[in-house]
Amino acid sequence: RRNLEKSTRAAALYLKHLHSLFNDWLLACAGYNAGEGRIQRLIRRYPYIRTFWDISDDMPIRQETLAYVPRFVAALTISENRSKYGFMQPAGNQHRQYELVKVRGFVYLDRLARSIGTSPRLLSRMNPEFIRGCTPPGNGTYTIKVPKGKRDLAIAYLGRIHNKNKGIRFIVYMTRKGDTLYDISRRYNSTISHIALVNRMNPSDLLPVGKELVVPVNSAKGIKNNRASYMVREGDTIESISQMFGVSVVDILRANSINRPYFIIPGSSIRIPNVIALFRQRPRSITYRVKKGDTIWAISRHFSVPPSNIMRWNRLTSTATIYPGDKITIYVEQS
Known part of the structure; x- marks a missing residue:
């Protein structure tokens, strides 16, 4: 909006x-x-x-x-x-005072503004849809408005950022009890300093539970034979670990010769096979509870999926009516 x-x-x-x-x-x-x-x-x-x-x-x-x-x-x-x-006619054709630049991946608007010699506040006002002051993490492509005459500078800056982040994909991670930047950096083949830099925090800061972190995942190094290891924590299950790394439960059980999948010990190490899957866009399931005024069309626009897909996933006909409180399953790309 x-x-x-x-x-x-x-x-x-x-x-x-x-x-x-x-x-x-x-x-x-x-x-x-x-x-x-x-x-x-x-x-x-x-x-x-x-x-x-x-x-x-x-x-x-x-x-x-x-x-x-x-x-x-x-x-x-x-x-x-x-x-x-009794209303005035608008004056002629108004030439737009901005140019458009395509941005792929994660970029902070204020850093882009300073690199092209303009005010971060101005760039933010020109792009109000980026409410967090940055493009969403992931591999999506977004269009950003820059002041007229600044397009070439912006393209040059984005080119440098792209080369610097080659082999890196940004994901959003929700912190859990006991998390540290060290643990997260090891889990996602990143570094403490890079995570801190991306999230504008001090490397020694404590992590509150439920904090959203943007994690730079390095898919170009740190993976040997497509495998990684994970230290089991209290509350973990094979299923939750498989969802975390985008690897099937069966593959984890086979790689670790686990015969009792419901009995894993906190502190033990688990091998994660085919971890390269972590770096792909994999669909995840969301259960959405219908609110008053919702329609299939509105929900499809909110999650950027075709209405026909929502109807197919939930076995709805084109004339079906949804009511507040109904639960709808939606598959979206992981960010």
């Missing part, structure tokens, strides 16, 4: 989807405000509804929606003839 262009495109796509459901643009607008499920239930209850104007005050629909659509029509009418209604 913080990116005006992206949110406008998303809204247009959603309105197009709503029009395909209701075959009426004003009903689509009502669905945009009230939620498509509410309008679908209203139409099922009153089958004679064909357009928005067939909806009356005594029907179970909020007054907000009944007022929203006429206001939208009024705003559209005024925008098409501003001078007639």
